[in-house]
Amino acid sequence: xxxxxxxxxxxxxxxxxxxxxxxxxxxxxxxxxxxxxxxxxxxxxxxxxxxxxxxxxxxxxxxxxxxxxxxxxxxxxxxxxxxxxxxxxxxxxxxxxxxxxxxxxxxxxxxxxxxxxxxxxxxxxxxxxxxxxxxxxxxxxxxxxxxxxxxxxxxxxxxxxxxxxxxxxxxxxxxxxxxxxxxxxxxxxxxxxxxxxxxxxxxxxxxxxxxxxxxxxxxxxxxxxxxxxxxxxxxxxxxxxxxxxxxxxxxxxxxxxxxxxxxxxxxxxxxxxxxxxxxxxxxxxxxxxxxxxxxxxxxxxxxxxxxxxxxxxxxxxxxxxxxxxxxxxxxxxxxxxxx
Amino acid sequence: xxxxxxxxxxxxxxxxxxxxxxxxxxxxxxxxxxxxxxxxxxxxxxxxxxxxxxxxxxxxxxxxxxxxxxxxxxxxxxxxxxxxxxxxxxxxxxxxxxxxxxxxxxxxxxxxxxxxxxxxxxxxxxxxxxxxxxxxxxxxxxxxxxxxxxxxxxxxxxxxxxxxxxxxxxxxxxxxxxxxxxxxxxxxxxxxxxxxxxxxxxxxxxxxxxxxxxxxxxxxxxxxxxxxxxxxxxxxxxxxxxxxxxxxxxxxxxxxxxxxxxxxxxxxxxxxxxxxxxxxxxxxxxxxxxxxxxxxxxxxxxxxxxxxxxxxxxxxxxxxxxxxxxxxxxxxxxxxxxx
DNA sequence: ATATAAATTGAATGCGTATTCAGTATAAAC
DNA sequence: GTTTATACTGAATACGCATTCAATTTATAT
Numbered sequence: 231x232x233x234x235x236x237x238x239x240x241x242x243x244x245x246x247x248x249x250x251x252x253x254x255x256x257x258x259x260x261x262x263x264x265x266x267x268x269x270x271x272x273x274x275x276x277x278x279x280x281x282x283x284x285x286x287x288x289x290x291x292x293x294x295x296x297x298x299x300x301x302x303x304x305x306x307x308x309x310x311x312x313x314x315x316x317x318x319x320x321x322x323x324x325x326x327x328x329x330x331x332x333x334x335x336x337x338x339x340x341x342x343x344x345x346x347x348x349x350x351x352x353x354x355x356x357x358x359x360x361x362x363x364x365x366x367x368x369x370x371x372x373x374x375x376x377x378x379x380x381x382x383x384x385x386x387x388x389x390x391x392x393x394x395x396x397x398x399x400x401x402x403x404x405x406x407x408x409x410x411x412x413x414x415x416x417x418x419x420x421x422x423x424x425x426x427x428x429x430x431x432x433x434x435x436x437x438x439x440x441x442x443x444x445x446x447x448x449x450x451x452x453x454x455x456x457x458x459x460x461x462x463x464x465x466x467x468x469x470x471x472x473x474x475x476x477x478x479x480x481x482x483x484x485x486x487x488x489x490x491x492x493x494x495x496x497x498x499x500x501x502x503x504x505x506x507x508x509x510x511x512x513x514x515x516x517x518x519x520x521x522x523x524x525x526x527x528x529x530x531x532x533x534x535x536x537x538x539x540x541x542x543x544x545x546x547x548x549x550x551x552x553x554x555x556x557x558x559x560x561x562x563x564x565x566x567x568x569x
Numbered sequence: 570x571x572x573x574x575x576x577x578x579x580x581x582x583x584x585x586x587x588x589x590x591x592x593x594x595x596x597x598x599x600x601x602x603x604x605x606x607x608x609x610x611x612x613x614x615x616x617x618x619x620x621x622x623x624x625x626x627x628x629x630x631x632x633x634x635x636x637x638x639x640x641x642x643x644x645x646x647x648x649x650x651x652x653x654x655x656x657x658x659x660x661x662x663x664x665x666x667x668x669x670x671x672x673x674x675x676x677x678x679x680x681x682x683x684x685x686x687x688x689x690x691x692x693x694x695x696x697x698x699x700x701x702x703x704x705x706x707x708x709x710x711x712x713x714x715x716x717x718x719x720x721x722x723x724x725x726x727x728x729x730x731x732x733x734x735x736x737x738x739x740x741x742x743x744x745x746x747x748x749x750x751x752x753x754x755x756x757x758x759x760x761x762x763x764x765x766x767x768x769x770x771x772x773x774x775x776x777x778x779x780x781x782x783x784x785x786x787x788x789x790x791x792x793x794x795x796x797x798x799x800x801x802x803x804x805x806x807x808x809x810x811x812x813x814x815x816x817x818x819x820x821x822x823x824x825x826x827x828x829x830x831x832x833x834x835x836x837x838x839x840x841x842x843x844x845x846x847x848x849x850x851x852x853x854x855x856x857x858x859x860x861x862x863x864x865x866x867x868x869x870x871x872x873x874x875x876x877x878x879x880x881x882x883x884x885x886x887x888x889x890x891x892x893x894x895x896x897x898x899x900x901x902x903x904x905x906x907x908x
Numbered sequence: 909a910t911a912t913a914a915a916t917t918g919a920a921t922g923c924g925t926a927t928t929c930a931g932t933a934t935a936a937a938c
Numbered sequence: 939g940t941t942t943a944t945a946c947t948g949a950a951t952a953c954g955c956a957t958t959c960a961a962t963t964t965a966t967a968t
Contacts, residue, residue: 254948291693293924317656324675354630493860521832522861593918632954
């Protein structure tokens, strides 16, 4: 007579394996967990593995999580889509986190207001740690997470005066490099196109850029704001180049914006780059190196940043280090033909 | 005397809430679950919510998953990074899945060989459904997942003769549109640059393109292969434009490749586009519309595809429809100045 | 006021696994 | 061959929640 279980493909549990192998559930569990499978006699282990294969058993990670408190899941909180730079980060993180045997549960903060809701979810899902790239993150929220025993790593987001693991490239420094470079090239009349939302990253770029220029006695600055995309960059570029006092160089706080500016300069104002107008961006996205742009920009070493983040995560998961790690990575100016 | 629990910030459970509110754990559970909180008397509900807030209780989703069999997690399996098109897909999926109250656990298939391992993991994590975009997916593997009671939706990947939910844009049709267009424009000598890996998508494009051209008695074709990126496109373009029989039009099976080809044509061969050389791509990534390229291409309506996928997922999760849904979406030719 | 139906509640149980603890079998030592 | 140490094993339990079932309270009908 056919067993009804066979018909309704019931979930296969360790108990089923145990029955089939003629051992206890404990033994089955040990086979799938013991360090080198050493705690179980070879004969029993063989029987268990055979039985498991025959009935298609796979350990249930949710149940295991319930039992051990380890879910094998790392949370990744990202902000609203900020172009290819952040897309690439997600992609790399997923890959690297998988390589250390964990899986990546992604949380997106669609609007800044909703970040509290997202934080609640992160906690509820019992992730083993969280990497946060969302700029909307505040001190209070990070602390809420940590007070629930979930370690946090801030990625490319620095919150001053807070005891949280952080990996970031100092925007003050990056923007400073840009100012130095433009000064070297003899520019006096400089345009500045920034991201229209006032993220901390954005404000730091501004501080770095302006304070450095002031050192060189450069004060003639025209400003515009733009969204984090090509189209708005194009429009912002047009506004900046129209009318009096058109600058001889423009610094855009994102490559995407810079590319829009380059195109409007060429198409609508017939400017040669860099002879008539120098452009410099930020992020060093892949496209910046393309022949159509050859955009000078500030490189953020994503690979290195992610590698460091993973390193911190591994330390956390092994409960090795209790100290907070703050890793500052130096931005690098990439000089291409746009300046 | 201070309770030790307070010192070691022990996890707060529904039991703790129950004790503090003077009700049973069942009642606490009901407060956080009943449809409109209706099954519990207002007075009791109020007490429970107050107690929960006071001690910072949050339902443990892992435990809930254990109890209900619903993890609230949807798996998303993606292949090796194939540029901005797929990055955008991940990003959109995460957002939309979150909107239907689920969370997205991302699995990346780093190499085709490892897809079996990934599939195992997907099953182990007890996801409620899986969306698969990885081209390495085979019939057998999809069936393995489904035999574990996990519904599958194939995204932009068609496996013939299989009973699996599918949403895709027919590459045969898309490539056919390109052939028609080039024929209309009078091109006879056409170049074809394809992705170097033999994915099913790629093969279908080839079938669609060639069969249509044959109808127009066009046989003069030069071929090259390229990786899914700008640099290799640039190189492939150079190879194609060197020597005899340089084509008057080139079809690249990805926009990224097409952009590389456009740049090499302009920079190294001094060709005007489209006067000397027409270029057409595939995918309609954001950059295709940029002034520097204005690339004609085949638009894949990502939003519509994802919306349809989410619709199918919702049906699955509500256990509404048991029928397999196969949704074919029509590709759209976008004509810009590159042809 | 009484009988009956409906709403609310709590005790007990299960979900699938890891783990503790005690017992049993095996190996080592004498 | 006996004693002692060691390697295995299984029964029982906990993890945090949802849910069933029976008991109790409250509302409705008579």
